[in-house]
Amino acid sequence: MAIFDSSDNLAGSRFNDADLHGSWFNGCDLSDATMRGGNMQGADIDDPWLLRDGGVLMVNGVDVVPFVRAELLRRFPGRATMRAADPEGLRAAWETVERAWASTMDRVAALPAGVVDESVDGEWSFSQTLRHLVMATDIWLRLTIEGIEAPFHHLGQPNDGFAEYGYDASVFTPGVPSFPEVLEARAGRVAMVRGFLATLTDEDLEEKHSNPWNPDREQSTRSCLHVILSEEWEHLRFAVRDLDTIEKRN
Numbered sequence: 001m002a003i004f005d006s007s008d009n010l011a012g013s014r015f016n017d018a019d020l021h022g023s024w025f026n027g028c029d030l031s032d033a034t035m036r037g038g039n040m041q042g043a044d045i046d047d048p049w050l051l052r053d054g055g056v057l058m059v060n061g062v063d064v065v066p067f068v069r070a071e072l073l074r075r076f077p078g079r080a081t082m083r084a085a086d087p088e089g090l091r092a093a094w095e096t097v098e099r100a101w102a103s104t105m106d107r108v109a110a111l112p113a114g115v116v117d118e119s120v121d122g123e124w125s126f127s128q129t130l131r132h133l134v135m136a137t138d139i140w141l142r143l144t145i146e147g148i149e150a151p152f153h154h155l156g157q158p159n160d161g162f163a164e165y166g167y168d169a170s171v172f173t174p175g176v177p178s179f180p181e182v183l184e185a186r187a188g189r190v191a192m193v194r195g196f197l198a199t200l201t202d203e204d205l206e207e208k209h210s211n212p213w214n215p216d217r218e219q220s221t222r223s224c225l226h227v228i229l230s231e232e233w234e235h236l237r238f239a240v241r242d243l244d245t246i247e248k249r250n
Contacts, residue, residue: 002015010236011029014212027160027165040059045057048230048234049071050065050068051065053069053133055247058125062206070173076100076233076236076237077100078093078096078097078100078245080101081093081097081229082097082226082229082230082232082233083226083229084175084206084229085199085205085222086202087200087201087202087204087205089196089232090197090200090222090225090229091197091200092244094193094194094197094229096178097229097232097233097236098190098194099237100233101232101236104236104239104240104243107243108126109146109245111243111246111247113179115243116123116179116182117176117179119242120241120242120245120246123238123242124157124238125238126242126243127176127177127179127182127240128157129157129235130182130183130185130186131155131156131157131177131182131185131186132156132157132158132235133186133189133231133232133235134156134157134186134189135152135153135155135156135157135158135172136151136227136228136231137189137190137192137193137211137228138151138152138156138189139151140212140224140225140227140228140231141192141193141196141224143212143220144209144210144211144212144219144224145196145207145209145224145225146196147209150171152171152172153185153188153189154171154172154173155172155173155177155181155182155185156172156174156185158172165212165213190239200221204221205220205221205222205225206220206221206222207220207221208220209221209224
């Protein structure tokens with residue numbers, strides 16, 4: 001099996017009558033790609049950025065993004081609140097996403113204990129997903145907004161390439177922690193966001209911070225909170241998707 005990675009520049013390539021059946025494209029930039037006369041039967045596309053303003057995906061001449069957006073809002077009532085702009089709206093948005101996660105946690109509680117550490121197609125397990133949300137809160141709230149010197153919980157699950165941005169990945173404990181430990185860490189970070197939002201003002205929302213991945217770029221407190229909400233909703237979607245698969249195969 002041929003493997004192409006970041007060292008291979010395939011931008012502008014043409015694939016004529018090529019057999020790409022069963023191929024995986026992980027983290028690849030396929031923006032503005034053009035496919036003509038292809039067989040996409042059974043294809044599975046996951047692009048969280050596509051649903052942002054201006055996203056377009058043409059299938060047989062039809063932009064399918066509005067249909068996808070509407071279906072996700074049907075499946076996940078409350079997603080639309082992730083772009084709330086004022087303190088009251090953001091507080092309501094956080095309450096909504098907390099309720100959505102609580103429903104999924106009830107679902108997980110009814111499944112066999114080992115399910116939380118099962119992976120689907122190499123994706124993060126449910127436990128790892130919760131740990132990543134701990135890390136996301138640490139990055140966007142504790143580090144970026146609050147400027148805490150040592151913001152990271154040792155059970156956080158960092159992104160690939162975390163250390164490449166100059167962060168010390170050794171702060172994270174290797175191995176597989178127990179699920180109760182993960183739940184405790186997650187509950188603590190959820191409470192931190194709730195507490196921060198409780199006293200949030202319009203003036204706070206306009207405060208500027210350095211982007212944690214690109215220090216030359218500014219982020220407002222509002223945009224940082226939007227990232228946190230987006231992380232919550234997107235990873236809830238991933239978690240539900242994988243739980244569906246796990247339940248079917250078990």
